[in-house]
Amino acid sequence: MMPVLPIQSSATTEECLHLGKLVVLTGPSGVGKGTLMRSLLERHPELYYSVSVTTRSPRPGEIDGKSYYFISGSKFEQLVAEDEFLEWAEFAGNYYGTPRETVLNQINSGKLVVLEIELEGARQIRASFPSALSVFILPPSFDELEKRIRSRAQDSEEAIARRLIRAHEEIQAADEFDIQIVNDDFETALNEIEAVLFK
Numbered sequence: 772m773m774p775v776l777p778i779q780s781s782a783t784t785e786e787c788l789h790l791g792k793l794v795v796l797t798g799p800s801g802v803g804k805g806t807l808m809r810s811l812l813e814r815h816p817e818l819y820y821s822v823s824v825t826t827r828s829p830r831p832g833e834i835d836g837k838s839y840y841f842i843s844g845s846k847f848e849q850l851v852a853e854d855e856f857l858e859w860a861e862f863a864g865n866y867y868g869t870p871r872e873t874v875l876n877q878i879n880s881g882k883l884v885v886l887e888i889e890l891e892g893a894r895q896i897r898a899s900f901p902s903a904l905s906v907f908i909l910p911p912s913f914d915e916l917e918k919r920i921r922s923r924a925q926d927s928e929e930a931i932a933r934r935l936i937r938a939h940e941e942i943q944a945a946d947e948f949d950i951q952i953v954n955d956d957f958e959t960a961l962n963e964i965e966a967v968l969f970k
C-alpha cells in the first residue's frame with residue numbers, strides 16, 4: 772500500500788500535509804459529477820484530474836485521452852494483471868480504472884488530485900488511502916436524477932436502466948463518505964465542493 776503523503780524524515784506532519792492531497796468525488800450516474808468536475812477544472816486549472824481508462828465506447832464528442840482512455844476488454848485485463856490500476860471496477864457492463872503511476876506521481880509532486888469514480892472504486896480508495904477526502908454527490912430526488920440521465924440523451928435505454936438500478940444502491944452508501952453534497956442548484960453545489968477542497 773502506498774501512503775497518500777510522502778513521509779520524509781526531515782519533514783514534520785504539518786509540512787507533509789502541504790505536499791499533496793487526494794480527493795474522491797463519487798455519486799450516482801447522472802447526478803452531475805462530470806459537469807461539476809469540468810467547472811471545477813475551469814475555475815482551478817491547478818487541480819489534477821485523473822483521466823480514467825474504460826472499456827465503454829466513446830459517446831459523441833468524447834475525446835480519447837481527455838474524457839477517458841478508451842481501450843478494449845483484453846487490454847484492460849492485461850493492465851489489471853500488471854497491477855497498473857490504483858482501483859478498478861465494473862459499472863453497467865463496462866470496466867473503469869484509475870491509472871496508478873500518474874496519480875501517485877501527481878500527489879507526490881504536491882498536487883491536489885481529484886478522482887471522479889463510482890462507488891466500488893471509491894470504497895477501494897478509502898481502504899487503501901484512509902487520509903483521502905471523499906465527497907458523495909446526491910441528487911435532490913430520484914425523479915430528478917432520472918430526468919438528468921434521460922436529458923443527457925447519450926445512453927441507450929438499456930444503459931439508462933442499468934444506471935438507474937445501480938443508482939438506488941449507490942445512494943444508500945452516501946453516509947460511508949466524509950461529506951455529502953446535494954447537487955440541486957448547480958452553483959451552490961459547486962461552491963460547496965470548492966469550500967471542501969480548498970478549506
Ligand SMILES: Nc1nc2c(ncn2[C@@H]2O[C@H](COP(=O)(O)OP(=O)(O)O)[C@@H](O)[C@H]2O)c(=O)[nH]1
Pocket residue numbers: 798799800801804805823824827858859860862867868869887888889890891892893934
Ligand atoms: N471505479 C471507477 N469508476 C469510474 C472511473 N472513471 C469513471 N468512473 C465512474 O463510472 C461510472 C460510469 O461512467 P460513465 O460511463 O462516464 O457514465 P456517466 O457517469 O453516466 O456519465 C461513473 O459513476 C463514473 O464516475 C474509474 O477510473 N474507476
Ligand SMILES: Nc1ncnc2c1ncn2[C@@H]1O[C@H](COP(=O)(O)OP(=O)(O)O)[C@@H](O)[C@H]1O
Pocket residue numbers: 798799800801802803804805806807919920922923954955956957958
Ligand atoms: N444542478 C443541476 N441541475 C440541473 N441539471 C444538472 C445539474 N447538474 C448537472 N446537470 C445535468 O445533468 C446531466 C447529467 O450530468 P453529468 O455531469 O453527465 O452526470 P454524471 O457525470 O454524474 O453522470 C447533464 O445533462 C447535466 O447538464
